Amino acid sequence: MIQFDAVHKRFPNGTTAVHDLSLHMPEGGVTVLVGSSGCGKTTTLRMINRMVDPTSGTIEVGGKDITRQDAAELRRSIGYVIQQSGLFPHRTVLDNIATVPLLLGHGRRRARARAAELLETVGLSADSGRRYPHQLSGGQQQRVGVARALAADPPVLLMDEPFGAVDPVVRTQLQDELLRLQKELSKTIVFVTHDIDEAVRLGDQIAVFRTGGHLVQCASPTELLARPADDFVADFLGAERGLKLLSLKTLADVPQGPAPEGGAWTLVLDEARRPLHWASASDGAEVPVRPLRDADSLLSALNESVAAPTGLVARVDADGVLTGVTSRDDVHTHAGRAHTEARVAA
Amino acid sequence: MYELFKNLGGWLTSGAQWSGPDGIAHRLAEHLQYSLLATLVAAVIGLPVGLLIGHTGRGAFLAINLASFGRALPTVGLVVLVFLASGLSMWPVYVALVALAVPSIVTNTYAGMTAVDPDVKDVARGQGMRGHQVLFQVELPLALPLIMTGLRLALIQVVATATIAAYVSFGGLGRYVFDGLAQRDLVQVLGGAVLVAAVAIALDLALSGVQRLLFRHRPAQHA
Numbered sequence: 001m002i003q004f005d006a007v008h009k010r011f012p013n014g015t016t017a018v019h020d021l022s023l024h025m026p027e028g029g030v031t032v033l034v035g036s037s038g039c040g041k042t043t044t045l046r047m048i049n050r051m052v053d054p055t056s057g058t059i060e061v062g063g064k065d066i067t068r069q070d071a072a073e074l075r076r077s078i079g080y081v082i083q084q085s086g087l088f089p090h091r092t093v094l095d096n097i098a099t100v101p102l103l104l105g106h107g108r109r110r111a112r113a114r115a116a117e118l119l120e121t122v123g124l125s126a127d128s129g130r131r132y133p134h135q136l137s138g139g140q141q142q143r144v145g146v147a148r149a150l151a152a153d154p155p156v157l158l159m160d161e162p163f164g165a166v167d168p169v170v171r172t173q174l175q176d177e178l179l180r181l182q183k184e185l186s187k188t189i190v191f192v193t194h195d196i197d198e199a200v201r202l203g204d205q206i207a208v209f210r211t212g213g214h215l216v217q218c219a220s221p222t223e224l225l226a227r228p229a230d231d232f233v234a235d236f237l238g239a240e241r242g243l244k245l246l247s248l249k250t251l252a253d254v255p256q257g258p259a260p261e262g263g264a265w266t267l268v269l270d271e272a273r274r275p276l277h278w279a280s281a282s283d284g285a286e287v288p289v290r291p292l293r294d295a296d297s298l299l300s301a302l303n304e305s306v307a308a309p310t311g312l313v314a315r316v317d318a319d320g321v322l323t324g325v326t327s328r329d330d331v332h333t334h335a336g337r338a339h340t341e342a343r344v345a346a
Numbered sequence: 347m348y349e350l351f352k353n354l355g356g357w358l359t360s361g362a363q364w365s366g367p368d369g370i371a372h373r374l375a376e377h378l379q380y381s382l383l384a385t386l387v388a389a390v391i392g393l394p395v396g397l398l399i400g401h402t403g404r405g406a407f408l409a410i411n412l413a414s415f416g417r418a419l420p421t422v423g424l425v426v427l428v429f430l431a432s433g434l435s436m437w438p439v440y441v442a443l444v445a446l447a448v449p450s451i452v453t454n455t456y457a458g459m460t461a462v463d464p465d466v467k468d469v470a471r472g473q474g475m476r477g478h479q480v481l482f483q484v485e486l487p488l489a490l491p492l493i494m495t496g497l498r499l500a501l502i503q504v505v506a507t508a509t510i511a512a513y514v515s516f517g518g519l520g521r522y523v524f525d526g527l528a529q530r531d532l533v534q535v536l537g538g539a540v541l542v543a544a545v546a547i548a549l550d551l552a553l554s555g556v557q558r559l560l561f562r563h564r565p566a567q568h569a
Binding site for chain 2 (some may be wrong): 051080087088090099100103134148
């Protein structure tokens with residue numbers, strides 16, 4: 001979908017922002033560009049919609065060389081979201097979202113109707129459309145920014161640290177929403193961040209950049225975590241990269257057995273057989289339990305197996321009803337196996 | 347002192363003083379006419395200049411320095427200079443008033459344009475707006491509060507200075523000041539000065555009211 005070929009960008013002041021970049025960003029996938037500041041990831045993103053023109057090399061979007069197209073028209077066909085949302089403060093939320101359809105000459109009524117539809121898509125109430133951006137919270141403004149980028153239904157979405165300025169709780173919500181939207185819409189997304197956890201969560205492929213605009217490694221999150229190309233990538237992924245890999249694996253294949261009865265600790269259930277807490281047989285102490293579903297990650301299972309007094313992970317179905325328990329040993333075995341498999345596959 | 351204020355009150359409120367060709371109503375109309383026309387011409391010159399240097403970021407140094415130079419020009423000197431060149435006409439008055447108004451308009455327009463959040467301009471371009479669309483749909487509306495402040499300041503300055511029309515024998519509220527001085531009629535001088543000040547304050551209040559009403563939806567830093 002997006003193809004960089006030997007792209008080089010040098011700014012007039014002599015700094016090289018992007019060095020000999022060749023990279024493919026597949027259709028319908030999320031490509032995350034990561035790296036410390038000044039590594040050229042934002043410049044790479046901005047070259048896709050010609051906010052920055054490369055010094056040499058070619059960039060194709062949908063098989064067409066972008067320098068052969070009118071820059072303004074190209075930009076209208078590519079969604080663009082930036083960190084501080086960049087909403088127009090003098091326009092209502094609805095008119096902000098309607099920007100690109102209006103530029104395309106869709107007519108005010110049709111553009112507004114589309115904007116109202118998108119408010120719902122990004123999880124905002126209909127009456128927020130009449131408000132002005134400064135009347136919304138940071139997280140809500142970012143949602144409006146995403147809605148505006150989606151308004152003309154572009155096949156490509158560029159997101160430059162879109163969730164960088166919101167608090168961690170809201171950031172996680174926005175990431176979840178993006179994943180949900182992406183499941184529905186299958187856009188080709190290019191996402192810039194310096195947060196490696198965000199990259200692992202959102203990316204189908206992750207491109208790691210080093211200062212000076214060098215692409216060091218481009219791989220799936222699993223491959224990247226299992227086999228970082230060099231020490232720079234390994235350092236960037238951090239000391240817990242082994243655990244991060246586990247966040248990508250689900251519990252589905254891990255076996256479970258019946259819950260123990262009559263031991264030092266008992267799992268107390270409610271009348272619908274949903275786990276409530278662990279209770280001690282000796283002094284009646286209660287320890288909270290966090291039951292996990294098959295879709296939960298191996299990392300959360302590892303966490304629960306350490307936190308639970310018995311080392312047992314309570315497993316439940318979609319309704320929260322207990323299906324069995326998994327031992328700490330089984331979790332460890334599968335965690336190790338996940339690493340082995342990732343190394344072999346990569 | 348008390349006597350003076352009593353006479354001033356009588357001068358300002360007597361019916362005879364308000365009517366006729368030398369009456370306050372007529373002089374006020376002349377004064378407003380000079381002021382509005384001069385400010386309008388200054389806006390036609392100053393707005394495009396301010397918008398252009400603000401949008402392109404070029405020529406700002408030159409334009410802002412020219413504006414400061416314009417501000418430093420002594421208005422009376424300019425009137426005399428143009429008077430010597432053009433003879434008895436309204437030209438000296440208008441040239442001096444326009445030269446007085448243009449700097450405020452240019453510098454405020456430019457300040458308004460540079461105060462627009464660069465992220466907002468970036469994203470406007472990134473959505474596919476062309477240069478003129480960014481200017482008229484984003485930069486101009488966002489700079490408008492400061493632009494209007496510039497126009498308001500210019501108009502107030504011009505109203506306060508339009509008394510010089512009487513200096514070269516034309517009308518306006520300055521008539522009372524210059525005639526009063528010539529006739530050693532202190533009440534008339536004070537009456538003219540009070541009227542000029544009142545008009546300037548009234549216009550300032552009215553226009554700030556309009557601005558507040560127009561920009562009531564803007565976040566605080568823009569109002």
